[in-house]
Amino acid sequence: MPELLANLNPEQHAAVTLPNEPALILAGAGSGKTRVLITRIAWLIQQGLASPMTILAVTFTNKAAREMMSRLQAMMPIDTRGMWIGTFHGLCNRMLRAHYRDAGLPQTFQILDTADQLSAIKRLMKGLNVDDEKYPPKNLQYFINNAKEQGLRPKDVDVTDNFNRKFVELYEAYDQQCQREGVVDFAELLLRCYELLAHNPPLRAHYQARFRDILVDEFQDTNKLQYAWLKLLAGEGNAIFAVGDDDQSIYAFRGANVGNMRDFENEFRVKHMIKLEQNYRSHGHILDTANHLIAHNSRRLGKNLRTDAGHGEPVRVYEAATDSQEAGFIVEEIRALIAQGMARHEIAILYRSNAQSRTIEHTLVNGGIPYKVYGGLRFFERQEVKHALAYLRLIDNPNDDTAFSRVVNFPARGIGARSIEQLADAARLYNCSMAAAIPYVTGKAGTTLGSFANLVAKMRAETAQLSLPETVEYTVRLSGLAEFYQGEREGQDRLENLQELVNAATAFVSEQGYGMDTPARSIPLRPGASNAPEIVSQDGEIEVLDAPTLTDPAQNPDVMTPLAGFLSHASLEAGDNQAQAGQDAVQLMTVHAAKGLEFSAVFITGLEEGLFPHENSAMEADGLEEERRLMYVAITRAKERLYLSFAQSRLLHGQTRYNVRSRFFDELPTETLKWLTPKVEAGARWGGRSDNAGWGRDWFSRGGNGGGGNSGGSRERDAYVADKTPLPNFANEQRAAEAGFRVGQDVFHTKFGEGKITALEGSGTDAKAQVRFKRHGEKWLALAVAKLQAVD
DNA sequence: AGGGACATGTTTTTT
DNA sequence: ACATGTCCCT
Numbered sequence: 001m002p003e004l005l006a007n008l009n010p011e012q013h014a015a016v017t018l019p020n021e022p023a024l025i026l027a028g029a030g031s032g033k034t035r036v037l038i039t040r041i042a043w044l045i046q047q048g049l050a051s052p053m054t055i056l057a058v059t060f061t062n063k064a065a066r067e068m069m070s071r072l073q074a075m076m077p078i079d080t081r082g083m084w085i086g087t088f089h090g091l092c093n094r095m096l097r098a099h100y101r102d103a104g105l106p107q108t109f110q111i112l113d114t115a116d117q118l119s120a121i122k123r124l125m126k127g128l129n130v131d132d133e134k135y136p137p138k139n140l141q142y143f144i145n146n147a148k149e150q151g152l153r154p155k156d157v158d159v160t161d162n163f164n165r166k167f168v169e170l171y172e173a174y175d176q177q178c179q180r181e182g183v184v185d186f187a188e189l190l191l192r193c194y195e196l197l198a199h200n201p202p203l204r205a206h207y208q209a210r211f212r213d214i215l216v217d218e219f220q221d222t223n224k225l226q227y228a229w230l231k232l233l234a235g236e237g238n239a240i241f242a243v244g245d246d247d248q249s250i251y252a253f254r255g256a257n258v259g260n261m262r263d264f265e266n267e268f269r270v271k272h273m274i275k276l277e278q279n280y281r282s283h284g285h286i287l288d289t290a291n292h293l294i295a296h297n298s299r300r301l302g303k304n305l306r307t308d309a310g311h312g313e314p315v316r317v318y319e320a321a322t323d324s325q326e327a328g329f330i331v332e333e334i335r336a337l338i339a340q341g342m343a344r345h346e347i348a349i350l351y352r353s354n355a356q357s358r359t360i361e362h363t364l365v366n367g368g369i370p371y372k373v374y375g376g377l378r379f380f381e382r383q384e385v386k387h388a389l390a391y392l393r394l395i396d397n398p399n400d401d402t403a404f405s406r407v408v409n410f411p412a413r414g415i416g417a418r419s420i421e422q423l424a425d426a427a428r429l430y431n432c433s434m435a436a437a438i439p440y441v442t443g444k445a446g447t448t449l450g451s452f453a454n455l456v457a458k459m460r461a462e463t464a465q466l467s468l469p470e471t472v473e474y475t476v477r478l479s480g481l482a483e484f485y486q487g488e489r490e491g492q493d494r495l496e497n498l499q500e501l502v503n504a505a506t507a508f509v510s511e512q513g514y515g516m517d518t519p520a521r522s523i524p525l526r527p528g529a530s531n532a533p534e535i536v537s538q539d540g541e542i543e544v545l546d547a548p549t550l551t552d553p554a555q556n557p558d559v560m561t562p563l564a565g566f567l568s569h570a571s572l573e574a575g576d577n578q579a580q581a582g583q584d585a586v587q588l589m590t591v592h593a594a595k596g597l598e599f600s601a602v603f604i605t606g607l608e609e610g611l612f613p614h615e616n617s618a619m620e621a622d623g624l625e626e627e628r629r630l631m632y633v634a635i636t637r638a639k640e641r642l643y644l645s646f647a648q649s650r651l652l653h654g655q656t657r658y659n660v661r662s663r664f665f666d667e668l669p670t671e672t673l674k675w676l677t678p679k680v681e682a683g684a685r686w687g688g689r690s691d692n693a694g695w696g697r698d699w700f701s702r703g704g705n706g707g708g709g710n711s712g713g714s715r716e717r718d719a720y721v722a723d724k725t726p727l728p729n730f731a732n733e734q735r736a737a738e739a740g741f742r743v744g745q746d747v748f749h750t751k752f753g754e755g756k757i758t759a760l761e762g763s764g765t766d767a768k769a770q771v772r773f774k775r776h777g778e779k780w781l782a783l784a785v786a787k788l789q790a791v792d
Numbered sequence: 793a794g795g796g797a798c799a800t801g802t803t804t805t806t807t
Numbered sequence: 808a809c810a811t812g813t814c815c816c817t
Binding site: 358654 | 808809
Binding site for chain 2: 572574653
């Protein structure tokens with residue numbers, strides 16, 4: 001084996017060769033984090049300190065897990081497939097499959113993705129006659145997921161008011177519905193696995209005895225439940241090797257808790273904290289720019305990146321009059337970079353929100369520059385694919401009402417809303433699934449439903465012995481989906497995707513190492529492997545642990561059928577998030593999507609107050625700091641060239657917005673920046689006229705307002721002002737004239753409700769009021785815009 | 793059941 | 808601007 005530790009720098013070397021004790025590795029952007037993680041695993045095994053069996057390595061994305069496995073495989077001759085390397089959800093799924101009985105799940109339990117979950121919730125609420133205007137299904141979904149991620153079951157949630165009580169009630173009903181249907185949502189995978197271990201001491205002891213080394217990637221992104229899960233697995237004696245970067249924590253909005261890093265340090269009494277600060281990616285000016293910016297955040301664990309590369313090019317800054325002019329500049333600059341020999345895929349255009357891509361795409365098309373947009377619908381999320389999967393799910397588990405509702409009348413077979421309602425009523429009455437309730441529905445509805453039941457039964461019978469790809473192909477055909485899309489004018493792409501689903505099934509079978517004719521719906525027997533999936537008996541005793549036929553999932557992953565495995569795969573790994581592959585193309589994506597990637601040249605666009613930092617971030621605690629970290633992530637993606645741009649006006653949501661440049665410019669060093677347009681000092685703008693050419697419109701005129709077009713219901717917008725920094729968007733003179741407010745006055749706001757004015761500032765169109773709302777806390781509002789009414 | 797009018801929402805996203 | 812959802816009509 002080649003020398004594992006060769007070419008590691010001293011910090012990396014130290015991290016890789018730490019003893020089996022809790023460790024926190026603060027890995028800066030571009031510091032060789034993944035390399036350290038993988039080399040650590042290889043080193044532990046090589047030194048005999050661990051075996052592939054005793055290691056558990058967890059990531060957030062399938063991509064990261066795959067990379068870890070393949071690079072590890074390349075580093076040493078071991079079969080990584082049997083190892084416990086995967087995402088939190090993937091590993092929990094694996095554990096639940098192995099111990100489904102102890103977890104209280106049916107063997108063929110299926111996984112609801114976000115869309116499935118929402119439709120399950122809507123169906124639930126409909127059945128219970130809940131007003132979905134008062135209790136929006138999306139909010140309930142958020143409430144449920146949030147509670148689960150805090151480790152809270154309905155009984156654990158604090159009931160503060162009636163509104164809350166209803167949500168808790170619905171949460172409980174939702175869990176019951178899922179249980180009845182044999183499905184689990186994403187958060188449930190984690191919570192159920194956590195509870196499985198927490199409530200089953202022998203099982204917990206088994207896994208604790210086994211996973212002596214737990215490695216966690218992107219630790220800053222873990223949520224409370226994931227942290228608790230790790231803690232449970234670690235027990236008293238096992239070592240967690242956590243790698244992360246608090247400065248790159250950008251997922252607080254989905255529950256990530258950076259505080260876990262500090263908690264980990266304290267609760268595990270971490271003795272080994274190593275900072276990887278040597279950066280191998282960016283030139284000096286770029287790194288200095290990033291360091292300078294992030295220094296404005298408080299409560300950092302503290303880190304400063306350095307590089308041996310020279311200063312390199314300065315960071316170029318461009319101020320455009322409009323968003324299309326900004327795009328024009330970028331396209332010209334890209335043209336020049338390409339002419340200098342830079343590959344197109346080494347160039348990235350980053351933006352804060354997806355809506356910004358349109359103008360840029362438009363300009364790229366006109367300029368004839370190939371590009372790829374990341375984000376958007378993924379393969380397994382496509383309508384036709386989800387339909388086909390729903391049929392497969394019904395074959396596997398007739399009680400899956402989510403799948404049932406999806407396809408009971410697709411393709412259309414004369415089963416209308418009325419019939420489905422009748423069926424749902426019957427199902428509720430007999431407390432059974434919709435499929436099981438079909439015999440109770442009488443009349444014409446009963447007949448048509450009966451023929452659907454026969455169809456599914458026929459599909460189930462005829463696919464009993466078929467392989468997975470055959471099953472998929474058969475399902476697509478018999479369901480009528482193929483025929484339906486053949487008849488559609490724009491169905492060609494969808495047909496191709498259905499064919500692609502058959503290919504995906506073939507690929508899955510081969511990846512899993514099954515024989516191609518392994519029946520899709522029986523648990524495959526491999527030579528030497530036993531298939532008894534339980535190792536814990538009903539009364540909690542572990543029976544087979546020491547037996548020669550040990551059914552450790554790591555040795556025998558076949559605890560589910562190929563079909564169940566494929567369906568899990570489809571839920572857990574929704575497929576590529578990338579547009580058409582193919583030719584060398586410029587890369588377009590959000591800053592979030594760029595995390596973990598690197599490019600020779602990076603354009604960070606739309607650096608305007610309200611956009612980046614995003615205006616909504618002001619509503620959240622520490623929102624601005626997260627935006628700053630986001631900016632930090634964006635900057636550190638660049639290897640050689642970095643461009644920052646912003647526009648004075650921009651078309652957004654059909655209206656022209658006038659923005660000032662992002663406050664982040666005031667937080668960057670002046671030495672590393674090169675302004676391609678004259679730098680206008682902050683404040684000059686508010687004084688009145690900027691002498692900048694191309695400044696065509698009035699600051700406070702509203703694009704489209706009064707310009708004819710829509711009558712009557714023109715929609716108003718609130719400018720919410722954070723940190724007392726005025727956002728000049730959507731100002732409106734007429735309104736300001738009406739303003740005659742005083743401090744202490746009771747006011748009413750259409751969105752935030754009742755409140756009291758606590759402070760006033762500015763005058764005219766610039767007037768702002770601070771209002772303490774009863775339900776929404778204290779906010780600064782631009783009087784020119786906010787629909788604030790005096791209440792007396 | 794399917795289509796047109798009308799309303800509504802629009803930060804970021806993985807599993 | 809634009810996409811998606813809802814309602815109501817045929």
